[in-house]
Amino acid sequence: MGYKVRFVDPARNYRMIKEEIDKAYFEVMSKGDLIDRQHLRDFEANLAAFVGTKYAVGLNSGYDALHMSLRAAGVGLGDEVIVPSHTFVATASAVVNVGAKPVLVDVGKDFNIDCSKIEEAITEQTKAIIPVHLNGYMADMERIMELANKYNLVVIEDACQSLGASMLDEKAEGKKKKAGSWGLTGCWSFYPFKMLGGYGDGGAITTNDPDVALFARRMRFNGEDRETGEYHGHGFTCLLDNLQAAFLDVKLRYLPEWIKRRQEIAKRYRRGLKDLEDLMLPHYDDPRRDHVYQNYVVRSKQGDEFSNYLKANGVEVLIQFRKPYYKHKALQLEDRGFPETEALSKEVCSLPMNVEITDEEVDYVISVVRSFYSK
Numbered sequence: 598m599g600y601k602v603r604f605v606d607p608a609r610n611y612r613m614i615k616e617e618i619d620k621a622y623f624e625v626m627s628k629g630d631l632i633d634r635q636h637l638r639d640f641e642a643n644l645a646a647f648v649g650t651k652y653a654v655g656l657n658s659g660y661d662a663l664h665m666s667l668r669a670a671g672v673g674l675g676d677e678v679i680v681p682s683h684t685f686v687a688t689a690s691a692v693v694n695v696g697a698k699p700v701l702v703d704v705g706k707d708f709n710i711d712c713s714k715i716e717e718a719i720t721e722q723t724k725a726i727i728p729v730h731l732n733g734y735m736a737d738m739e740r741i742m743e744l745a746n747k748y749n750l751v752v753i754e755d756a757c758q759s760l761g762a763s764m765l766d767e768k769a770e771g772k773k774k775k776a777g778s779w780g781l782t783g784c785w786s787f788y789p790f791k792m793l794g795g796y797g798d799g800g801a802i803t804t805n806d807p808d809v810a811l812f813a814r815r816m817r818f819n820g821e822d823r824e825t826g827e828y829h830g831h832g833f834t835c836l837l838d839n840l841q842a843a844f845l846d847v848k849l850r851y852l853p854e855w856i857k858r859r860q861e862i863a864k865r866y867r868r869g870l871k872d873l874e875d876l877m878l879p880h881y882d883d884p885r886r887d888h889v890y891q892n893y894v895v896r897s898k899q900g901d902e903f904s905n906y907l908k909a910n911g912v913e914v915l916i917q918f919r920k921p922y923y924k925h926k927a928l929q930l931e932d933r934g935f936p937e938t939e940a941l942s943k944e945v946c947s948l949p950m951n952v953e954i955t956d957e958e959v960d961y962v963i964s965v966v967r968s969f970y971s972k
């Protein structure tokens with residue numbers, strides 16, 4: 598169906614920055630610089646500077662970033678890794694695919710891992726924790742780092758949905774630190790619909806550890822040191838393309854401005870919807886953390902009735918996720934009972950949130966939501 602307001606509109610986004618994207622395309626193509634060239638190095642340097650880490654290594658996807666991080670940390674057979682029960686399945690799949698066991702922990706009202714429930718999930722086998730910064734809002738990294746230090750756990754941040762989000766770090770003289778700069782690695786996805794989306798799959802890790810950066814640089818090339826030709830282990834083919842890096846580098850320059858726009862849209866939704874009692878909005882008013890609104894996820898007690906009404910009235914919405922991933926039998930994951938995940942899964946609905954959308958379109962979404970509740 599043709600929607601009046603699209604969830605995202607990649608073609609409209611392209612038109613906004615067409616000149617620079619086309620210039621990047623012609624530059625890469627006319628030089629024939631496809632694999633591991635200057636654009637990739639430039640993008641990696643700019644990404645690391647943006648996140649506030651020493652290194653960034655471009656990979657094929659967010660999944661590859663998680664997988665590579667677990668490998669770099671030496672997580673494998675017999676190890677347990679703590680992951681949230683509400684996230685995209687790739688967080689847990691990366692753990693399973695290195696031979697380890699994901700141990701799920703419920704989330705809180707902000708959709709992120711509930712730190713008060715982490716300790717009860719830690720066993721002798723626990724080697725790592727993967728906090729996910731979902732929807733553009735960071736998990737409580739101060740608390741997570743405390744627990745990781747106490748139990749000697751590796752921290753791998755799944756920051757795929759939160760590029761640019763930050764949190765106050767009391768230990769860093771009260772400065773804010775960005776998502777992806779706290780743990781051993783930060784894992785990034787440049788899937789087209791992400792805050793920084795490419796034109797196909799893409800990903801990266803950020804890290805301050807030179808050994809982890811070197812490991813990832815070699816392993817993304819099947820273990821090969823490109824200068825000496827020496828293989829340093831059995832690796833993977835998961836390098837970020839030079840062309841994608843050139844596009845992402847253009848978009849990265851816009852990101853600070855685009856984050857502000859997302860925050861403005863969130864404010865507009867809040868003003869227009871805050872009096873609706875049956876609708877929970879994603880505003881947490883924690884002065885320690887900035888929300889960058891990768892997604893604007895509301896919770897409606899009316900569940901599918903609500904989301905179907907929006908769709909029927911021309912508003913394209915996304916449901917992530919009605920069926921929690923651990924309920925998919927083929928994944929063979931242990932369901933220890935996650936009441937908050939169960940409750941929110943019945944209610945979540947992501948409203949259109951992107952930098953292409955106009956104020957008038959946001960107002961239209963607000964009017965449709967309000968008309969649902971005045972029925």
Ligand SMILES: Cc1ncc(COP(=O)(O)O)c(C=O)c1O
Nearest residue numbers: 658659660685687757786787788
């Ligand atoms: C929280 C989270 N983790 C991991 C991923 C995996 O990223 P990709 O799709 O680039 O493999 C995604 C994105 O889809 C994500 O949202």
